[in-house]
Amino acid sequence: MARISRNGEKYQENFTLREYRTWKAAEAAADKWVKKMKKQLPAATPRKNRMTKRNSSGVVGVWAFLDDSKSNTYCRWYARWPGCPNRGGVSFSADMLGDDEAFACAYLARVNETTDRDWIFKKLNSFKKTKKYQNVLKLKSVDFV
Numbered sequence: 001m002a003r004i005s006r007n008g009e010k011y012q013e014n015f016t017l018r019e020y021r022t023w024k025a026a027e028a029a030a031d032k033w034v035k036k037m038k039k040q041l042p043a044a045t046p047r048k049n050r051m052t053k054r055n056s057s058g059v060v061g062v063w064a065f066l067d068d069s070k071s072n073t074y075c076r077w078y079a080r081w082p083g084c085p086n087r088g089g090v091s092f093s094a095d096m097l098g099d100d101e102a103f104a105c106a107y108l109a110r111v112n113e114t115t116d117r118d119w120i121f122k123k124l125n126s127f128k129k130t131k132k133y134q135n136v137l138k139l140k141s142v143d144f145v
Contacts, residue, residue: 078090
């Protein structure tokens with residue numbers, strides 16, 4: 001069997017031993033089919049910055065984490081991107097900064113692909129004065145209230 005998907009559409013073809021007699025012949029036919037399909041279909045969408053159905057924050061690479069396993073509840077917004085130097089990403093406490101500001105910091109970290117907290121906090125102060133800040137907050141699909 002050979003499969004290829006483009007823009008959420010899946011294409012598949014079976015190459016059976018009954019039809020091709022050997023695995024080698026079936027694999028060759030499958031390779032030929034894939035090459036032919038790649039020419040006919042649009043180019044694959046890059047994975048970077050692609051919104052998926054698993055995204056729950058409204059911004060690619062930003063997610064909320066709620067830890068209520070201890071006596072206190074901790075709310076954090078995280079940002080991560082391909083090649084992020086911190087394996088777990090960079091996080092911002094909604095308890096310390098407030099939900100909107102923590103989300104905005106995660107957004108700034110992700111968009112600028114930086115873990116430099118000093119730069120992010122400095123940028124946040126000027127960012128909060130813009131109309132884009134309000135638009136970014138509208139993207140947020142989860143609230144810690």
